[in-house]
Amino acid sequence: xxxxxxxxxxxxxxxxxxxxxxxxxxxxxxxxxxxxxxxxxxxxxxxxxxxxxxxxxxxxxxxxxxxxxxxxxxxxxxxxxxxxxxxxxxxxxxxxxxxxxxxxxxxxxxxxxxxxxxxxxxxxxxxxxxxxxxxxxxxxxxxxxxxxxxxxxxxxxxxxxxxxxxxxxxxxxxxxxxxxxxxxxxxxxxxxxxxxxxxxxxxxxxxxxxxxxxxxxxxxxxxxxxxxxxxxxxxxxxxxxxxxxxxxxxxxxxxxxxxxxxxxxxxxxxxxxxxxxxxxxxxxxxxxxxxxxxxxxxxxxxxxxxxxxxxxxxxxxxxxxxxxxxxxxxxxxxxxxxxxxxxxxxxxxxxxxxxxxxxxxxxxxx
Amino acid sequence: xxxxxxxxxxxxxxxxxxxxxxxxxxxxxxxxxxxxxxxxxxxxxxxxxxxxxxxxxxxxxxxxxxxxxxxxxxxxxxxxxxxxxxxxxxxxxxxxxxxxxxxxxxxxxxxxxxxxxxxxxxxxxxxxxxxxxxxxxxxxxxxxxxxxxxxxxxxxxxxxxxxxxxxxxxxxxxxxxxxxxxxxxxxxxxxxxxxxxxxxxxxxxxxxxxxxxxxxxxxxxxxxxxxxxxxxxxxxxxxxxxxxxxxx
Numbered sequence: 001x002x003x004x005x006x007x008x009x010x011x012x013x014x015x016x017x018x019x020x021x022x023x024x025x026x027x028x029x030x031x032x033x034x035x036x037x038x039x040x041x042x043x044x045x046x047x048x049x050x051x052x053x054x055x056x057x058x059x060x061x062x063x064x065x066x067x068x069x070x071x072x073x074x075x076x077x078x079x080x081x082x083x084x085x086x087x088x089x090x091x092x093x094x095x096x097x098x099x100x101x102x103x104x105x106x107x108x109x110x111x112x113x114x115x116x117x118x119x120x121x122x123x124x125x126x127x128x129x130x131x132x133x134x135x136x137x138x139x140x141x142x143x144x145x146x147x148x149x150x151x152x153x154x155x156x157x158x159x160x161x162x163x164x165x166x167x168x169x170x171x172x173x174x175x176x177x178x179x180x181x182x183x184x185x186x187x188x189x190x191x192x193x194x195x196x197x198x199x200x201x202x203x204x205x206x207x208x209x210x211x212x213x214x215x216x217x218x219x220x221x222x223x224x225x226x227x228x229x230x231x232x233x234x235x236x237x238x239x240x241x242x243x244x245x246x247x248x249x250x251x252x253x254x255x256x257x258x259x260x261x262x263x264x265x266x267x268x269x270x271x272x273x274x275x276x277x278x279x280x281x282x283x284x285x286x287x288x289x290x291x292x293x294x295x296x297x298x299x300x301x302x303x304x305x306x307x308x309x310x311x312x313x314x315x316x317x318x319x320x321x322x323x324x325x326x327x328x329x330x331x332x333x334x335x336x337x338x339x340x341x342x343x344x345x346x347x348x349x350x351x352x353x354x355x356x357x358x359x360x361x362x363x364x365x366x
Numbered sequence: 367x368x369x370x371x372x373x374x375x376x377x378x379x380x381x382x383x384x385x386x387x388x389x390x391x392x393x394x395x396x397x398x399x400x401x402x403x404x405x406x407x408x409x410x411x412x413x414x415x416x417x418x419x420x421x422x423x424x425x426x427x428x429x430x431x432x433x434x435x436x437x438x439x440x441x442x443x444x445x446x447x448x449x450x451x452x453x454x455x456x457x458x459x460x461x462x463x464x465x466x467x468x469x470x471x472x473x474x475x476x477x478x479x480x481x482x483x484x485x486x487x488x489x490x491x492x493x494x495x496x497x498x499x500x501x502x503x504x505x506x507x508x509x510x511x512x513x514x515x516x517x518x519x520x521x522x523x524x525x526x527x528x529x530x531x532x533x534x535x536x537x538x539x540x541x542x543x544x545x546x547x548x549x550x551x552x553x554x555x556x557x558x559x560x561x562x563x564x565x566x567x568x569x570x571x572x573x574x575x576x577x578x579x580x581x582x583x584x585x586x587x588x589x590x591x592x593x594x595x596x597x598x599x600x601x602x603x604x605x606x607x608x609x610x611x612x613x614x
Contacts, residue, residue, distance in 0.1 A: 216479035222468040225457040232417060233528060234443035234471040243476045 005343040008213065015209065018292060019202050025194070032189035037306065039188075039262050041299050042197040046204055046255035048282040048298035049291055053208050054248035055280070056288030057217070059224030060241060061142070064149030065279045067156055068124040068249035070271035072256025074160070074167070075120025077266040078110040080175035085111075094173075098165035106166055113180065121253045128249030129242060136238040136245070141227065150273065157271045172267025179261045188262045197258045201295075204251045208291055211247065220244055281320075285327050287336025297334065370395040370562050371447075371532055376415060376425030378408075378586075385411050386422070387586040393532070393579075398554060398563045400573045402597075403583035404607050409566045410452055412583070413534050416564075417449050418442045429532065444474060448530030452537050452566075454517040458510035462501055462520055465509050466492055469524035491527060498553060499523035514541040522550070526557075533557065535565045539572055551575045570608070582607060 004010050022042075029035045047069060054062050081092050091103055103111075110116040131152065135145055160167045167173070179186045186193050211217055220240055222230045227237050260266050269275065278301070286297020301320070309316040331337050369392030378386040386408045393399045401409050414420045416427055418439040426435045434442050443449075457465050470488055473479055496502045499519040504512065509520060518541060525533055535554075539547040547569070554563055554576050567573055573580060573594065580597045582589040584607070590600045597603055 211480060213483065214480055215473065215482040215485060216476055218464060218468055219476070219479060221464075222457050222460065225459045226455065229451075229455045229457065230468070231439040232419075232443050232449050233469050233524070234440050234474050236438075236440045236474065236476070240476045243480075 003340070003343050004346070005340045012209075014292065015205065019198075019205075022198055022201075026191040035191065035194050036189045036262060039194045039197045040259065041302055042194075042201045043255050043259045043262065044279075044282065044298040044302050045295035046197075046201050046258070047252055047279045048286060048294040049201070049204055049208060050248045050251035050255065051279050051283045052286075052288050052291050052294035053211070053251070054245055055283060056290070056294065057212055057224070058220050058241065058244040058248075060245055061146040061280075062149050062245070062248070063146045063273075063280060064153035064276055065248070065252050066271045066273075066276035067149070067153050068128060068252035069256040069259070069275075070156065070160075070266070070268075071124035071127065072120050072253030073260045073266040073270050074173070074256075075110070075116065075123060075253075076179075076257040076260040077173040077175055078107060079113055079116030079120060080177070080179050080260065080264065081173055082107070082110045082116065083113060083180050084175060084177045092173075094168045094171070095165060100165050104166055117257070120257050121250065124253035124256070125246060125250045128246040132242040132245040132249075133238070136241040139238070141241075150276075153271060153273060153276055157268050157273075160271060161268045168267075170268060172265065172269075174265050175260075176264075178264065186261060188264060193262055196261065200254055200258055204254065205291060205295070208247075208251070211244075212291070216240070216243070281324055283334075285324060285334055287331075287334025289333055290336035293334055293336025293339075296336075300335075369393050370430060371416070371564065372428040373412070373416070374426045374428070376412070376427065377423045378411060378415060378420065379423045385586050386415065386425075389425075389583070389587055391581050391588060391591065393562055393564050395531075395562050396558055397578040398558055398565060398576050399579045399581060400577040401564060401566045401581050401583060402568070402570075402573060402607065403589070407583040408586040409583055410536055411586075413449065413536055413564075413566065416442075416534065417447060440474070443471075443528070443530075446531035447534065448525040448528040448532070449534040450518075450521045450525050450536055450538060452540075454514070454521045456509045456512075456517055456520050456524065458508070460509060461505065462507055462509055462512070463492070463496075463505040465520055466495060466505075466523055466527050469527035471528055491529075495523045495526045498526065500549075515543065515546055518542060519546075522553075531561055533561055533563045535563060535567075537566055537568065539567065539569060547572055548575075 025038055026035060029038065047065060051062065051065055054060050085092065091100065109119055135148055140148060161170055163169075178188055186196060219230065219235050223237055223240055231237055256270070282298035282301050283294040284297070285301060286295065287293030305316065305320070308319070312319060327334060371393040373389060373391050376386050376389045377384065389408070389412065401412065403409055411420070415422050418434070418437050418441070421436045426433060428434065429442070429445055429447060432445065434445060457468065460468070467485070467488065470485060470491060473482060473485070496505060499522060501516065501519060501523060504516065509517070512520060518538065522535070522538060525535070539550050542550065551572060554565070557563060565576065577594050579591065580594050581591045582597060582603050589606065590597055590603050592600075598608065
C-alpha cells in the first residue's frame with residue numbers, strides 16, 4: 001500500500017477533515033474574544049502557508065514575507081480609515097496633527113472601498129512580481145535572495161516609520177470602525193469575521209495544494225532540486241521563481257487584509273524583521289515541505305505564545321528558541337516529518353508494501 | 367548541404383587563456399557527428415557555448431539558420447537542442463518518472479502549466495523512453511540512488527523526452543559496460559532517422575561504431591574533419607591524440 005503520507009487521496013482527505021474541524025469552531029466557542037483570537041491564528045496560518053509554498057516548495061527562502069503582509073494590511077487599514085471619514089470630516093485625524101490640509105494623492109483611491117481592496121491586494125502582488133522578476137532574472141538565489149528580501153523589508157519599515165503624515169508613523173493606523181462591505185458590517189468579534197478568514201484560508205490552502213500537484217508544481221520542484229539543469233530542459237527558471245514568489249506574496253497580502261479586519265490596527269511592527277522571522281519559524285517547526293504542517297506550526301507557536309507567553313513572560317522567548325533549535329537539529333523537516341516517519345514504520349510492517357503509489361518521493365506537500 | 371548546426375569562427379578566452387580559438391564546424395541534419403580530442407581540447411567548452419551556458423568572446427553559432435549565439439539557455443533548449451552533461455545531471459531528489467516527466471517540456475509557459483494536471487502524450491512517450499532506457503522497473507525509485515550507468519541512461523532518457531532536433535551528448539558511455547555501450551550505439555543509430563547528434567566521446571571503438579563524421583579538436587581549434595577512416599589515417603591526429611591513446 002506504500003506510505004500513506006504520500007498518497008494524494010489521503011492527503012486531500014486530511015485537508016477536508018482539517019477544515020471541517022476548523023469549521024465547527026464557531027459553533028463550539030461562544031466567547032467572542034476567543035473566536036477573534038482563533039481567527040487571527042487563521043491569518044497566521046495563511047502566512048505560514050504562503051511561506052511553505054515559496055520556501056518549502058519553491059526553495060526560495062523569503063525573510064521579508066512581512067512586506068506583502070504589511071502592504072496588504074496598510075491598504076486595508078487605509079480603506080477602513082476612509083470608511084469612517086465623512087464629507088464634513090474628510091481627513092483622518094493623524095494627518096491634521098501632521099498639518100496636512102488635504103487628503104494626499106496616495107490616499108485618494110482608498111475613498112472607494114472596492115478600489116481600496118483591489119489596491120491592498122494588487123500593490124503587494126505587483127511589488128513581488130517586479131522585485132522577484134528583477135532578482136530572479138539576475139539569478140540571485142539562495143541566501144543572497146533571502147538577504148535582499150530582508151533589506152527590502154527594512155527599507156519599507158523605515159519609509160513607513162519616517163513618512164508620518166501619510167502612514168501614521170510609529171503609531172500606525174487605527175481605523176475607528178469595523179470593516180463595511182457594502183451594507184454589511186463585519187464585526188471583528190462576530191462569527192462572520194471568523195468565516196471570512198476561514199474561507200480565505202481554505203481557499204488559499206486548496207489553491208496552493210493544486211499548484212503543487214500541477215505541471216507547474218513539478219517544474220518548481222525540479223528547480224528546487226537543480227535549477228541549472230532545468231534551464232537546459234527549456235524552462236525559464238526566473239519565470240517560474242517569479243510566479244511562485246508572487247503567488248506567495250498574494251496570499252500574504254490577503255492575510256494582511258484579513259488581519260486588519262480582525263484587529264482594526266496596523267503599525268510598522270507588522271513590517272518588523274522579527275515578525276517576518278517568526279513566519280519562517282512557524283513553517284520550519286511545523287514542516288515547511290508540508291502545507292498543513294506549516295499552518296499547524298503557526299497555530300501551535302502562536303497558541304503557545306498567547307497562553308504560555310503570559311505565564312513565562314521573558315522566558316518564553318528562550319523556550320521558543322530552545323524548541324526551534326531542537327526541531328532544526330533533530331527534525332530538519334519539522335513536526336510534519338514525525339507523521340511521515342510514523343506512516344513509514346507502518347509501511348514496513350506491511351508485507352505487501354511497494355514503493356509509493358504516486359511516484360517515489362512525490363510532491364512533498366501535506 | 368548546409369548544416370543544422372553551424373559554428374563559425376568561435377573563440378572563447380578566460381582571462382588571457384584562449385580555450386576556443388577560431389573554431390568552425392558544422393553538423394549535417396540526420397547524421398551523427400563525433401567530437402574528439404585530447405583532454406583540454408575544448409570539447410565540453412564548445413558544448414557550453416552551443417547551449418548558452420557560457421557566452422563566446424567572438425564568433426557565431428547558428429541552429430537551423432537562426433543565430434542562437436549568446437541566447438539564454440532555456441531559449442536554446444526550446445529551439446530544439448537537448449544536452450546530456452559530462453557529469454550526469456539528473457534531479458536527484460525526484461523519482462525517475464518525475465525526472466522524465468519534467469524533461470517532457472512541450473509546454474514551458476509557467477501560467478499554462480499552473481492549470482495543467484495531465485500532459486497530453488506523456489504516457490506513451492514515457493513508456494517508450496523508459497523501455498528504451500531500460501528503466502521501466504525503476505520508475506518509482508529516487509534518481510539519487512541509481513547506479514552510475516543507470517544515471518547515464520536516465521539523463522539520455524531525459525534528453526529523448528525533450529524531443530530535440532539536435533542532441534548533444536557529452537561522454538554518454540562513460541561508466542557503462544560493454545553491453546550497455548553497444549545498446550547505446552544502436553539507440554543513437556536509430557535516432558538518426560528523426561534527429562541529429564553531436565557526441566563527445568573518448569572511446570574510439572564507440573566512435574568508430576556510430577560516427578558519420580569525426581571532428582578532431584586540439585588546443586581549442588579544428589585539427590581535422592572527415593570520416594573515421596580519414597581521421598585514423600591522418601598523421602597529425604595520430605601525433606596529438608590517437609598515438610597518445612595507443613601508448614596509454
